[in-house]
Amino acid sequence: MRLKVCGLRQAGNILEVAGLEPDFLGFIFSPKSKRFVGEELSEELLKSLPASVRKVGVFVDQSTAEIMQQVRRFGLDLVQLHGAESPAQCAELRAGGVGVIKAFAVGEAVDFAALEPYAAVCDYFLFDAAGPQPGGNGTRFNWELLRQYALPVPYLLAGGIDPSMVAELAHLRLPGLYGFDVNSGFETAPALKDAAVLRRFFAKLRPDSVVLPAPATDAVRASTPSAAN
């Protein structure tokens, strides 16, 4: 199962988590989020990460021009859209050469018909719990609602996933399920992930993989004051 860790920004923490070899790392570019990358995120560090860790920029109702500017600046592989972005905007972004994950907030039901226009213009979907914020609410939804999923787009399951759910996730079988997205359930502070807890979580969901400690690259020595000497 693929794993995405979302909402990082601090250099040392990014390297620690990247060392666990997640399939995706997410960075929040929506200024209203408490995980907003602000000025802290290092372009050099992101560009130094292995290609196997796909870098995802998370946006909420931002213009294509603004999104593409960040894609180029940080070398993002995919963008994840958490607002009311249209299929036309998804197509426009894809034509710009970036992969697209369209997020949908799930409440009491999933409107599968509303997803159909997005199917041809997105690489992945992400199903998240509806809540007061466009993402990162820390609550789960009824995953059984996805039992009726029949579109050809693979999706990430998100919303309130925490370490206590690992056994349930390991056995979860849903049509189209591609992986899990984790965020606030693994934080010690906003945007700061607990790498030790993530390591154990990953090991249980990917029992065959060997995860080595993160290398101290030149990029992190340059961007982490405590590691500079």
Ligand SMILES: O=C(O)c1ccccc1NCC(=O)[C@H](O)[C@H](O)COP(=O)(O)O
């Ligand atoms: O995490 C945020 O602060 C956030 C803010 C605005 C849009 C999206 C955001 N997060 C996107 C994610 O992919 C989260 O991992 C997802 O919403 C699940 O978060 P959580 O419920 O905390 O596990």
